[in-house]
Amino acid sequence: MEIKHAMAYTTIAMKKLGYSKREMESITNTMLEEFQQLEIEQVESIADHILYEED
Numbered sequence: 001m002e003i004k005h006a007m008a009y010t011t012i013a014m015k016k017l018g019y020s021k022r023e024m025e026s027i028t029n030t031m032l033e034e035f036q037q038l039e040i041e042q043v044e045s046i047a048d049h050i051l052y053e054e055d
Helices: 003-016 021-037 040-052
Strands: none
Touching (some): 003 021
């Protein structure tokens, strides 16, 4: 999946969850920053750690 697809799915999900446009913009900007800083191979393990191992 390309970043543009991930951003589109995320935007749709945020709208359904009731996020404001300001919140969506902030989250989108953060996603773009992470995309530029992390290798694609890293993100799945980082996300799994956040969801399943962090307190």
